[in-house]
Amino acid sequence: MRELTVYNTMTRRKETFVPVTEGEAKIYVCGVTPYNHPHIGNARPFVTWDVIRRYLAHVGYKVTYVQNFTDVDDKIINTSNGEGVPWDEVANRYIDSYFEVMDALGVERADIYPRVSTHIPDIIEMISVLIDKGYAYALDGDVYYSVEKFEHYGQLSGRTLDDMEAGARIEVDGRKKNPMDFALWKAAKPGEPYWESPWGNGRPGWHIECSAMSQKYLGEEFDFHGGGSDLIFPHHENEIAQSEGCSGHHPTVKYWLHNGFITIDSEKMSKSLNNFFLVKDILEQYSPDVLRYFLLSTHYRSPLDFSDERLEEAIKSLERLNTAIDNLLYLETREPASCDEAQRLLEQAKKYEEEFEAAMSDDFNTALATSSMFGLAKEINIYYQAVSSREGVVCQEAIAEVKRIFKLMTDIIGVLTKSWEPKDNAGAEDYEQLMDVILSVRQECRNQKQWALADCIRDRLADIGITIEDSPNGARWKKREI
Ligand SMILES: [Zn+2]
Numbered sequence: 001m002r003e004l005t006v007y008n009t010m011t012r013r014k015e016t017f018v019p020v021t022e023g024e025a026k027i028y029v030c031g032v033t034p035y036n037h038p039h040i041g042n043a044r045p046f047v048t049w050d051v052i053r054r055y056l057a058h059v060g061y062k063v064t065y066v067q068n069f070t071d072v073d074d075k076i077i078n079t080s081n082g083e084g085v086p087w088d089e090v091a092n093r094y095i096d097s098y099f100e101v102m103d104a105l106g107v108e109r110a111d112i113y114p115r116v117s118t119h120i121p122d123i124i125e126m127i128s129v130l131i132d133k134g135y136a137y138a139l140d141g142d143v144y145y146s147v148e149k150f151e152h153y154g155q156l157s158g159r160t161l162d163d164m165e166a167g168a169r170i171e172v173d174g175r176k177k178n179p180m181d182f183a184l185w186k187a188a189k190p191g192e193p194y195w196e197s198p199w200g201n202g203r204p205g206w207h208i209e210c211s212a213m214s215q216k217y218l219g220e221e222f223d224f225h226g227g228g229s230d231l232i233f234p235h236h237e238n239e240i241a242q243s244e245g246c247s248g249h250h251p252t253v254k255y256w257l258h259n260g261f262i263t264i265d266s267e268k269m270s271k272s273l274n275n276f277f278l279v280k281d282i283l284e285q286y287s288p289d290v291l292r293y294f295l296l297s298t299h300y301r302s303p304l305d306f307s308d309e310r311l312e313e314a315i316k317s318l319e320r321l322n323t324a325i326d327n328l329l330y331l332e333t334r335e336p337a338s339c340d341e342a343q344r345l346l347e348q349a350k351k352y353e354e355e356f357e358a359a360m361s362d363d364f365n366t367a368l369a370t371s372s373m374f375g376l377a378k379e380i381n382i383y384y385q386a387v388s389s390r391e392g393v394v395c396q397e398a399i400a401e402v403k404r405i406f407k408l409m410t411d412i413i414g415v416l417t418k419s420w421e422p423k424d425n426a427g428a429e430d431y432e433q434l435m436d437v438i439l440s441v442r443q444e445c446r447n448q449k450q451w452a453l454a455d456c457i458r459d460r461l462a463d464i465g466i467t468i469e470d471s472p473n474g475a476r477w478k479k480r481e482i
Contacts, residue, residue: 009256025061026222028214031068034094035075048300050107067110101279104288114213122212135245141187141200150241157233211242220249229258260303296366318482324377325419327384334394342395345383352376
């Protein structure tokens, strides 16, 4: 199996991936709190992990992927109270919305999507163990984790307890043993959902769910844990304290992988700046492939700046790749013949396949991997130009091999999936005829010097993705496929 290296936030360096169980890759990624539609920042980790999963499976690992829904949370309760609808109705509505946009983006479904509300007994069990082992203490219906009891606390974020206290804006609660102690269980307040527990009615704190659910489905030690870099502290730091405190196993997670932030036109995304972009709104303007490609065009650990210019660039990039696919599919239909001229194409395709895999095996560097796709697309187009004007000179063995390599790349990155499918030609003839009529009407307008009307026809067609190119031989039209 090909060797992979990954950057581990815990050790702050790249390490060779050695799975806990040979041949398997077990992954837990923190999911969304469903109190609103997913925004662009939510989409990044899920698209990233979708590609990581695809690549691990391609290399030969059996992948198990778990991603939770935090369906019990202050924000959901606030929305529920604000709208006067039950909290679970709010959660279900936005879980549906999550699936709708992630399905559109081609994100494969996780093996398991555990929810807090259906894992309360597991959470209570874990809290009880932590109390028994001396890591946690009950206090007036709440339960807190005692951070001083856990020797590795601060290891992931690289902070000491003193640093944390100095940096934290927390209300001082004199009842706690240490100001950094965090809630595992919160006593019920009026108007909130609650469950029975040994400490009275209440609900879980935020962090405990990911410990309880990751251990339940992936065991005391698993391979990868992912999420946005904003989750390193306190969420993931607390998760380690809970999981390792409970199981006594160190480490619980072998490799911690964190995504960089997304900025909008170089500014931090925030509701107050009114630059808070929902995925569903972006998808009204751009195709899912464009958004997905944009998210993967930068390495997952680097910051990513979202702007219309970058999305327009993504459209151009995908159009280039799409042209190469069209050319390959066309060449595939030609008569087979001599393979002499195809040697260069074949050698270059193998070189780019190797480069693609090397980039993906080096901390899943999608930004570098996509450059191999462009290199290969260019070679395909060169070959196409050289042979398409002549009859019967296409080497079908080479075309089949190049197609395998190019499709492998687009399948792992997860874009242009439909471009490989046979084109649906139903209605194509009618479409052509209709366009001929429109173009001839436009030409008549031009002949009569009705320029405004001719331009109007061109602009209206552009609005629906059809571009007109005027040339000395008349106008040609092209439908945008990306
Ligand atoms: Zn989590």
